[in-house]
Amino acid sequence: MPAWMWLFYATIGALYVAGHCFRLLRHLALCLRKPKDLRRRYGSWAVITGPTSGLGWSMAMELARAGLNLVLVGRDPAKLQDVSDKIARCHGVQTRTVVFDLSLVSTAQGDEAMRRLREAIEGLDVGVLVNNAGVNKPGALYLHEVEVESLMRMVRVNLQALTEVTAAVLPGMVQRRRGAVVNIGSGSTLAVPSFPLYSVYAATKRYVAVFSKNLYVEYKSKGIDVQCQAPFFVATRMVSSAVRDKWLSPLVPTPDA
Template sequence: MVQVSFLYPSPSAIPSRLLANRWPGTSSFDSSANTSQEVTMVFFFVVSLVGAYHLALLSFSFARFILSTFLLPGVSLRKYKAVAGKGSPGAGAGAADSSWAIVTGASDGIGAEFAKQLAKKGFNVVLASRTESKLRSLASEIAASSPSVETKVVTIDFATAGAKAEKGWADLKSAAEGLDVGVLVNNVGVSHSMPVPFAETSDAEIDSIVNVNISSLLKVTKLVLPGMQKRRRGLILNLGSFAGQYPTPLLATYSGSKSFLISWSQALGAEQQGLRTGVDVVALNTYFVVSAMSKIRKSSFLVPTPKQYVSSVLGKIGNSGGAGGRPFSATLWPAHAMVDWALANLLPSEGWLLDYSFGQSLSTRKRALRKAERESKAQ
């Protein structure tokens, strides 16, 4: 019989070099298989570590959110008050007749409520806004509910600039001169009359938003901050918006102005902390509140009244609420905090939120245009 073993050579006839690489069942083949298994195991181990790390971060963030929003008390406002006649911190509410708060945009809504609640906590209040009659009415209301508190009224239109604004700014500077200002509430703000593409936004509306939301913020703070630093205590509350934290199409100028507020507040807060001035800066991230600006009249868990909102803020100073991880920022109304935390930690894509916001703004714009058309026909 003719052997055909040359077609199927025995392992002994194959050079060891080739055998090591080609012959099934050799130790080298087993080594390659083991290496592949080891790589797979290492891959899944690394993935597990990364997953565990992110889960731990998420758990920590959620625990911080719960503690800060619902369980931990805020810093007492006594920290920012002066003992009458001494100019030192730590007095009780009744003793702080030399301590002042300045509230911009105080004529109604959130600003008026800040003024009333700060007065009840023993702060004298400078009321600054455009409509003098509303400020006088608020001053009378404060005098009735807090008889020991003093008020000053400053009529100033924050939307104007240049020579037109000089008198208002001079009056505010004169009113604040020599006062022991412990709290500044930069509340004044303005938005678009309705959602509008940036290219169609009027120059007047752009100027108004920039002057009110940015320029006045800087000027009022620059006026008050040196005195706070000198006394080594102070609280600056800057009223922000979700539109600044999460960009909002068709409200581009307003959204950008509130983004500036957040960035500037964080930079200013880091300055005060680094220089150890004793001044605390907080950007308040705020969703909808019942107000003229929001055009919402009925309150709900998601949309508080100004009184509910301000009470929540003043009771939680020093906490971050839903803004945990963002320095010098706070989202303190519980429902707003929930939404903020969820958007920051659970949102799959910021692009999705932009698309959603565009759809919401576009829908609001269409309704506003239809309403304007009906009113025009009715005239």
């Protein structure tokens, strides 16, 4: 091999290795730096869907611990009130609740709930939106074995509702030129090449990932950060007890973790 060709390939290889090292160092820097003051960086209020259990409960408590007031969006008024009372008691921040069955989005009832959500956030300095609510049941079934309405409910919650809630909150962020949107995706779309028997669920979460990536590009220049978190197995009700308590339990983190 001529010396110039050897030098060319060595340079390409060095640049490739340097690129990976730079990304690794960037991630290490993110892990080591102090947490952001979310209230100062983004705003004093956060909206979170599905806050009554699992990841949603833990994220709501963490946002309240960071000093953010919360708009809690869920379908069960009693559970929403319980979370609201616990947050006020433990962290002393303000809360508002919006009863919204996200599976009814794009229906008359869903339109009314969306109107209530817009009223609830009107005039608030909403700096953070967490689209956490999601449905993964029915699962572990072939497509032809599932009632179509159950699948469409999953699509409405995981895909349509996430889109409509984001569209409702973004205008205020654009006006204030700051904000953060955190969408909860799934490792089923990133960590594995396919997720059979959960085809519709995985497809909706793939939408979340692509939607988030494009929103990030669209709104970065407007001061808005967009992020897709993609957890795999987490010890919530969405994960079967066999995974949560038995053979994979050492590898399954709690929502708080």
